[in-house]
Amino acid sequence: MQVKKAVIPAAGLGTRFLPVSKALPKEMLPIVDKPTIQYVIEEAVAAGIEDILIITGRNKQAIEDHFDRSIELELVLRQKNKNDDLKNMQQISDLANIFYIRQKEPLGLGHAVLCARQFIGNEPFAVLLGDDVIHARVPCIGQMAEVYSQKGNTVLGVQQVGWENIHKYGAVESDENPGSAVRVKRLTEKPSREEAKSDLAVLGRYIIDPDIFSILENTAPGSGGEIQLTDALNTLAGRQPVWAYTFEGRRYDVGDRLGFLEATIEFALRREDLAPGLKAFLADLKLDQF
Numbered sequence: 001m002q003v004k005k006a007v008i009p010a011a012g013l014g015t016r017f018l019p020v021s022k023a024l025p026k027e028m029l030p031i032v033d034k035p036t037i038q039y040v041i042e043e044a045v046a047a048g049i050e051d052i053l054i055i056t057g058r059n060k061q062a063i064e065d066h067f068d069r070s071i072e073l074e075l076v077l078r079q080k081n082k083n084d085d086l087k088n089m090q091q092i093s094d095l096a097n098i099f100y101i102r103q104k105e106p107l108g109l110g111h112a113v114l115c116a117r118q119f120i121g122n123e124p125f126a127v128l129l130g131d132d133v134i135h136a137r138v139p140c141i142g143q144m145a146e147v148y149s150q151k152g153n154t155v156l157g158v159q160q161v162g163w164e165n166i167h168k169y170g171a172v173e174s175d176e177n178p179g180s181a182v183r184v185k186r187l188t189e190k191p192s193r194e195e196a197k198s199d200l201a202v203l204g205r206y207i208i209d210p211d212i213f214s215i216l217e218n219t220a221p222g223s224g225g226e227i228q229l230t231d232a233l234n235t236l237a238g239r240q241p242v243w244a245y246t247f248e249g250r251r252y253d254v255g256d257r258l259g260f261l262e263a264t265i266e267f268a269l270r271r272e273d274l275a276p277g278l279k280a281f282l283a284d285l286k287l288d289q290f
């Protein structure tokens with residue numbers, strides 16, 4: 001079955017990025033000149049996904065405005081003959097069929113995904129975290145859709161993050177030898193260094209069987225008092241195959257200050273119009289000068 005729908009959870013409070021995330025959704029933080037969530041949507045669209053549900057919450061209005069038409073702006077750009085800008089602005093609102101639902105309280109990622117139940121119905125679906133950007137030659141969720149079409153079961157996008165970092169992620173345990181796709185034996189949300197059985201972490205991309213919804217409904221709050229998607233996926237892995245696929249690409253957690261800065265630098269250095277100036281600036285920067 002083809003994956004045609006995606007869910008982008010974007011209702012979290014972004015407490016790791018205060019104060020900017022107090023009124024500005026962290027998913028709207030710009031990487032160079034484009035909001036983070038636009039990169040995420042473009043990744044889904046490049047993988048052939050047509051219908052996208054964004055899970056929003058209070059203070060997230062800017063996301064809806066960004067993907068809506070801006071008639072006044074278009075009028076001004078037309079009057080000024082800024083045709084390229086005009087085309088770019090119109091393309092944003094034509095990217096995909098975007099739908100919204102509010103998660104009334106940020107009760108956790110698992111709860112956010114459960115809000116998508118009506119929209120998804122009974123088909124496999126993609127989940128892309130709204131603050132995770134992946135630079136890859138083949139869009140990460142497209143790589144995973146390919147694996148899904150071979151396996152026919154849930155696929156988690158994973159990479160090794162190092163033992164010192166595994167406590168920040170959902171960790172994968174498998175009995176199989178390391179390979180590009182291994183069957184998941186157990187998943188643990190934010191294990192301590194000692195508890196973790198591997199440093200293979202789930203990194204913000206999932207293709208999930210719809211059976212997850214009935215599991216999520218009965219999943220109690222876990223780590224951090226939140227309803228964790230990892231816990232529900234762990235239950236799912238006990239009932240049917242779940243695969244951990246090591247995707248090709250570099251992933252940035254833009255909801256983390258350092259991740260945001262790293263993403264900004266990589267994406268800027270890939271831009272012909274900005275790279276020479278940025279490189280020269282970094283080479284000349286003397287912090288003790290003033």
Ligand code: UTP
Nearest residue numbers: 009010011012013014015016106107108112130
């Ligand atoms: P994060 O854990 O990165 O988001 O969730 P957060 O809770 O906003 O982070 P901090 O720790 O307070 O900084 C990953 C994704 O899931 C969404 C977030 O918006 C983010 O895109 N999310 C998280 C929800 O939609 N609802 C929630 O209840 C929690």
